[in-house]
Amino acid sequence: MDQQSLERIALLEAENERTEMEMNAEVETQGQNQTESVTQPCQRAKRVRKKQRALCWDEFTSVGIEEDGKERARCHHCGIKLVVEKSYGTSTMNRHLTLCPERPQPETRPKYDHKVDREMTSEIIIYHDMPFRYVEYEKVRARDKFLNPDCKPICRQTVALDVFKRFEIEKAKLIDVFAKHNGRVCLTADLWSSRSTVTGYICVTSHYIDESWRLNNKILAFCDLKPPHNGEEIAKKVYDCLKEWGLEKKILTITLDNASANTSMQTILKHRLQSGNGLLCGGKFLHVRCCAHILNLIVQAGLELASGLLENIRESVKFVKASESLNCRRHRRTFC
Ligand SMILES: [Zn+2]
Structure with missing residues (x-):
């Protein structure tokens, strides 16, 4: 071999060595990267595992090992x-938490139900005789929101609809009660006119004793009555009302005041009810005159005679109440 050939071989060997070193370095770098990529999740898992402590430790604190050599935790x-x-884990602590007398109970607030809310609101309107606008009062809505942030507002049109639906449900129930009722039903009816609008109104109330011997009073009609307010019109209104409730054959009496229209009304009503065999003893006991109204008339007539005297007494009482010196003397007597 000549000198040139020997030099070329030495160069090739040097190049091979360099290439091998570079390749080894790359492999080592990759290995390190891989090791890092493997070790990172492991460390994360360790961290997560470290966080996954039993929940009961949120309500206990370790007090360490005590004199008897046992480790304890305080509630x-x-x-x-x-x-x-x-060896037993956290079962002792968990068992104590279920029995701990001082542990505050978790809140058991029922979930907001808009349907129930609407039903209860319509009951408030009916029971307390509130206007439909009650549900739109600013302070009422603010309080509802405070009591339950999930609460949805209700408008007056919606609550009016709910009240009418409730009326229909209760009416159907009462019709059913009357259908099953074996006894008779007594009525009271009254008419009056509004002083401001001159509109006439009628109210018909039923009174009956149920199977448990309890006296029940139910309003059957409370509505305006178009003029003329004569016996024929009133009798028609009452008869239509009785038909609507299915009571045209179950009436015993009707109590009315002594207005002349009422006297003619009961005559017409008796004739209509009697034609359907709906009255006892031919309607002999149908008309009952209102004793309270008669007594009121007597008292009013008596007071009319003494009206001048009563006026003087009223004026005297006003004078005594308004007198400062008398009031002062009375107060002194009270406080001394
Ligand atoms: Zn405890």
């Missing part, structure tokens, strides 16, 4: 110390 609520047995 945050009642302060009792419990032995922490590694």
Whole structure:
């Protein structure tokens, strides 16, 4: 071999060595990267595992190993110390939390139900005789929102609809009660006119004793009455009302005041009810005159005679109440 050939071989060997070193370096770098990529999740898992502590430790604090060589933990609520047995895990602490007398109970607030809310609101309107606009009062809505942030507002049109639906439901129930009722029903009816609008109104109320011997009073009609307010019109209104409730054959009496229209009304009503064999003893006991109204008339007539005297007494009482000196003397007597 000549000198040139020997030099070329030495160069090739040097190049091979360099290439091998570079390749080894790359492999080492990749290895390190891989090691890092493997070790990172492991460390994360360790961290996560470290966080995954039993929930009961949120309500207990370790007090360490005590004189008897046992490790104990203290309850945050009642302060009792419990032995922490590694072999049994946290079952002792969990059992104590279920029985701890001082532990605050978790909130059991029922979930907001808009349907129930609407039903209850319509009951408020009916029971307390509130206007439909009550549901739109600013302060009422603010309080509802405070009591339950999920609460949805209700408008007056919606609540009016709910009240009418409730009326229909209750009416159907009462019709059913009357259909099953074996006894008779007594009525009272009254008419009056509004002083401001001159509109006439009628109210018909039923009174009956149920199977438990309880006296029940139910309003059957409370509505306006178009003029003329004569016996024929009133009798028609009452008869239509009785037909609507299915009571045309179950009436015993009707109590009315002594207005002349009422006298002619009961005659017409008796004839209509009697034609359907709906009255006892041919309607002999149908008309009852209102004793309270008669007594009121007597008292009013008596008071009319003494009206001048009563006026003088009223004026005297006003004078005594308004007199400062008399009032002062009376107060002094009270406080001394
Ligand atoms: Zn406790």
